[in-house]
Amino acid sequence: xxxxxxxxxxxxxxxxxxxxxxxxxxxxxxxxxxxxxxxxxxxxxxxxxxxxxxxxxxxxxxxxxxxxxxxxxxxxxxxxxxxxxxxxxxxxxxxxxxxxxxxxxxxxxxxxxxxxxxxxxxxxxxxxxxxxxxxxxxxxxxxxxxxxxxxxxxxxxxxxxxxxxxxxxxxxxxxxxxx
Numbered sequence: 705x706x707x708x709x710x711x712x713x714x715x716x717x718x719x720x721x722x723x724x725x726x727x728x729x730x731x732x733x734x735x736x737x738x739x740x741x742x743x744x745x746x747x748x749x750x751x752x753x754x755x756x757x758x759x760x761x762x763x764x765x766x767x768x769x770x771x772x773x774x775x776x777x778x779x780x781x782x783x784x785x786x787x788x789x790x791x792x793x794x795x796x797x798x799x800x801x802x803x804x805x806x807x808x809x810x811x812x813x814x815x816x817x818x819x820x821x822x823x824x825x826x827x828x829x830x831x832x833x834x835x836x837x838x839x840x841x842x843x844x845x846x847x848x849x850x851x852x853x854x855x856x857x858x859x860x861x862x863x864x865x866x867x868x869x870x871x872x873x874x875x876x877x878x879x880x881x882x883x
């Protein structure tokens with residue numbers, strides 16, 4: 705079992721979010737008051753392509769362990785800096801299969817839809833950070849380390865210190881792909 709280290713949201717389209725004492729997750733929409741809240745895509749480049757597509761990126765989660773890794777490489781990154789809504793501790797988010805459900809706090813449930821595909825805006829935040837959030841596995845495949853995206857299945861307030869329970873999907877498990 706893991707826990708919530710930090711939560712954040714921001715109403716405008718900005719790279720970083722604003723840390724908060726709590727966020728409200730809304731079923732089928734995302735984080736109340738966040739620029740990416742909604743049933744259909746909100747990421748500006750995706751809206752330009754097709755504004756009617758379902759929003760599979762309602763909630764962005766990053767594991768705090770990434771910040772330690774980046775610190776060791778000379779970067780200073782804190783919760784909310786990379787635009788995540790929920791910063792987790794103690795869960796290997798990147799190793800979870802698609803469809804995993806994360807139970808956050810008393811009632812919120814987020815289903816993981818895929819990996820965050822880091823974009824060049826990360827380098828605008830700190831030069832070289834995009835390359836630092838990408839890696840290669842033993843077979844040479846690209847590994848994206850900038851967190852996971854999800855949709856809200858059940859409403860709830862989420863606060864730092866809340867427990868996170870992982871519920872793996874039944875049946876065959878599919879590795880995460882970028883969304």
